[in-house]
Amino acid sequence: MRAQNAEVSLVANALYEIRLLLAPYLGSENDAPMDVRVAAHIAYALHNEAVAVASGESFDFAAAIRKVEAIDSILSGSEGTRLARSWDVEPNPQP
Numbered sequence: 001m002r003a004q005n006a007e008v009s010l011v012a013n014a015l016y017e018i019r020l021l022l023a024p025y026l027g028s029e030n031d032a033p034m035d036v037r038v039a040a041h042i043a044y045a046l047h048n049e050a051v052a053v054a055s056g057e058s059f060d061f062a063a064a065i066r067k068v069e070a071i072d073s074i075l076s077g078s079e080g081t082r083l084a085r086s087w088d089v090e091p092n093p094q095p
Contacts, residue, residue: 005056012054019043019050028074038079041071045080 022040025032032040045067049059065087071080 009054012050015043015050016047016054019047028076034075034077034079037075038071038077041074041080042068042083045071 018039022036022043025036025040026044030037046064049064052059065084068084068087069080071083072078
């Protein structure tokens with residue numbers, strides 16, 4: 001179980017670092033390519049969840065999905081909804 005926790009922590013910390021690196025590409029008025037902007041907004045939307053996971057805590061899965069869906073209202077696209085639907089699975093039950 002310890003290895004799995006280390007793996008989850010690694011990925012969660014990486015997402016948080018990606019959020020920091022992509023911060024300049026946030027917002028609706030950015031000239032960056034759309035894929036970079038979407039990546040920045042995904043990382044921003046889920047960075048608090050990444051911190052929670054890295055700390056061994058849980059988070060509200062449905063609220064996280066709603067944050068990803070909200071990307072569409074910022075970027076006037078449909079990537080957030082597409083991603084949220086692809087991730088819309090039952091979260092693992094907490095023991």
